[in-house]
Amino acid sequence: MGVLDASTSPPKERYAVSKANIIKLIQPGNVDDQLTEILRNGARALLAQAVEAEVADFLGKHADLKTADGHQRV
Template identity: 50%
Template sequence: MSSDNLIAFQSVETTETFHDALSDLIRNGARQIIAQAVEAELQEFLAEYADRRDERGR
């Protein structure tokens, strides 16, 4: 079988970035959500290991 049905997608490469108020609002909201999620994971990680000490009590 030598034929297939794969289609190559064309890559749209542009140097322009799209800016409008709604896109900026969504982008900033997404950044805030990601930052909050990372902070929550960090706090959970630190809480999990807060009671651990080495031989010198550090």
């Protein structure tokens, strides 16, 4: 009546890796070297330039739009 054969049940304390094989990954925001910091700052600068270029392009394309009373719409 619902009794499991011990030979078909997996052992309780069996793991695929041992604790000796586990390494701690670097968490986001924890920068330990200057190269990583330089790359992050460079990526931020490139992103800022891309956003500024997109905004300038958008404003340039819509600079001729005027409101009903003659003011620039954008």
